[in-house]
Amino acid sequence: MxxxxxxxxxxxxxxxxxxxxxxxxxxxxxxxxxxxxxxxxxxxTPSIALDAVKIHSLDVLAYSRSEGAEEYRKKIAKYYYNNSIEVDYSDIIVTTGGSEALLFAFGSIMDEDDEIIIPEPFYANYNGFSIASSIKVVPVISNIDDNFALPPIEEFEKLITPKTKAILICNPGNPTGYLYSREEIKKLAEIVKKHDLFLIADEVYREFVYDGVSHYSILQESGLEDYAIVIDSVSKRYSMCGARIGYLVSKNKAVIQTALKFAQARLSPPTLAQIAAEAALETPQxxxxxxxxxxxxxxxxxxxxxxxxxxxxxxxxxxxxxxxxxxxxxxxxxxxxxxxxxxxxxxxxxxxxxxxxxxxxxxxxxxxxxxxxxxxxxxxxxxxxxxxxxxxxxxx
Missing domain, CATH: 3.90.1150.10 (Aspartate Aminotransferase, domain 1)
Structure with missing residues (x-):
């Protein structure tokens, strides 16, 4: 057999x-x-998103552009601007969920047997995505006794080898709910610049932060333009898990150009789901x-x-x-x-x-x-x- x-x-x-x-x-x-x-x-789910699909005027359910509809990406860029994150629509690739965005990121920056450092516990599918991409996860353990705070930077540096290509965080975290502070993001920024690594941040839970604190994106950190890659999604933000619409966002043009080749290989993200996700951007505060x-x-x-x-x-x-x-x-x-x-x-x-x-x-x-x-x-x-x-x- x-x-x-x-x-x-x-x-x-x-x-x-x-x-x-x-x-x-x-x-x-x-x-x-x-x-x-x-x-x-x-x-x-916001009714404005569901209604947009119900009342669409399409005669043909056609492919969209591989990077996502231009008008939609312009509105996503405006969403980020309203959240103190300045990116151009050309810095955004619309993907089939945040999962595909992460796979595109891995494929764009890492080769077989390269290594990525991830504070654990981490979103379970990071293991699966890494195996699918033939790369190695190198964990740095955070602990329940200190509420899963970022491990000391020294612990990261001990793990860096010539095969290390990136550090990945989820902020706020799945499965811990831990929110990385501005100071912790700055520490990570220092280490990726020092060792010439990418910093990938899965920020799909950005809206859900509590107790009077605010979310600080790696895209807000000055000097990280060539290093930062953000994974995002509409799934949790608008309770639209079944839409399967995500984004890969980076100011690094080489990353975007490379990820676009992966996007072209899968043709395009789903058209009706983009219509719903674009409408969802009008959801009131x-x-x-x-x-x-x-x-x-x-x-x-x-x-x-x-x-x-x-x-x-x-x-x-x-x-x-x-x-x-x-x-x-x-x-x-x-x-x-x-x-x-x-x-x-x-x-x-x-x-x-x-x-x-x-x-x-x-x-x-x-x-x-x-x-x-x-x-x-x-x-x-x-x-x-x-x-x-x-x-x-x-x-x-």
């Missing part, structure tokens, strides 16, 4: 989605499953104010309830809508599967994401889970109550 590729064999399963069959079986048993495993907000207020309430309820559980440690996020919780178990993956297979409390159970998939270092995060607080406050309280009751009876 023909064999599967080594790359395909190494490709990791999604820690977010691989327990889905167990959740489906729990549903078949009549149990209510509270889904805390995936960042799919229950916030309504009041929408984001209300969404942020809702997420703060959910975060505070979640953290408060988790802290009541004996033996549970939780980091308080300053952005996005995720947190990492450390449980008094040996294997969070076994616990997560057991919750769906064997446990119910008042006919309820919970689906969480084991955190091992958000690390690349073996043996780290074994007793941690990622929780997405994308459900309403009452649902979050019920879900945490289920976890608390489960921990009382669970045996490793």
């Amino acid at each position: 023909p064999s599967i590729s080594r790359k395909g064999t190494k490709m990791p399963e999604s820690p977010i989605r691989k327990l889905v069959p167990y959740a489906e079986e729990a549903n078949k048993k009549g149990r209510t499953v509270y889904y805390l495993n995936i960042g799919q907000p229950d916030i309504k 009041s929408y984001f104010d209300e969404v942020k207020e809702e997420y703060v309430k959910r975060r505070d309820v979640l953290i408060e309830e988790l802290q009541k559980i004996p033996g549970v440690k939780v980091a308080k996020p300053n952005g996005a809508f995720y947190c990492i919780a450390e449980l008094p178990v040996k294997s969070a993956e076994n616990f997560a599967r057991w919750l769906l297979e064997s446990f119910e409390y008042n006919n309820n159970t919970v689906m969480v994401a084991p955190a091992t998939g958000f690390y690349s270092t073996p043996g780290v995060g074994l007793n941690q889970i990622r929780i997405a607080y994308v459900l309403n406050e009452n649902s979050l309280k019920i879900a945490v109550e289920v976890i608390a009751e489960a921990l009382k009876v669970y045996k490793d």
Whole structure:
């Protein structure tokens, strides 16, 4: 029989989605499953975006330009300008989700066996994207005890080799909710300039920052024009995960010209989704104010309830809508599967994401889970109550 590729064999399963069959079986048993495993907000998509698709006047659903429609990119540039980020529309390539933007970035700046340094835990798909691109992730570990703050710059410098091409951060972070400060961005800027590396920032959660602090983009940092690459997306910003529209943004013309070749190879981003995403740029600020207020309430309820559980440690996020919780178990993956297979409390159970998939270092995060607080406050309280009751009876 023909064999599967080594790359395909190494490709990791999604820690977010691989327990889905167990959740489906729990549903078949009549149990209510509270889904805390995936960042799919229950916030309504702005009606202006949905209406734009309903009332479009297209006669032919044609290809767009490979880099995305020019008028749309001009409006994206205006969006960035309104957020104190100055870029030209020619600095932007519209992609099929932030995932494709990251793949284009990897393909444009790294060759086989090159290395990229990423503070971990990190978005699980960074592992998959790296394997797909035949590059090596070099992790620098952040810790729940200091709320997953940026590790000391000395720790980064220890890891830099002739194969190192970039540092990648997610800001605010998935899965930790950690928000990098202006000072931390400046430290990273110093190290990439010193060692002639790219700095990639996944900024898809830019709108969701809390407690009176503001987001500082790497594109706002002077002197990073040749080094900075931003990954962005409409998925979370407008609760439009299914649109699959993202952006790659860089003032480095060579990066954009190279990424455009990858964009041309896949032809174009989806036309109808661009229509919806372009309309979404007209969403009023009041929408984001209300969404942020809702997420703060959910975060505070979640953290408060988790802290009541004996033996549970939780980091308080300053952005996005995720947190990492450390449980008094040996294997969070076994616990997560057991919750769906064997446990119910008042006919309820919970689906969480084991955190091992958000690390690349073996043996780290074994007793941690990622929780997405994308459900309403009452649902979050019920879900945490289920976890608390489960921990009382669970045996490793």
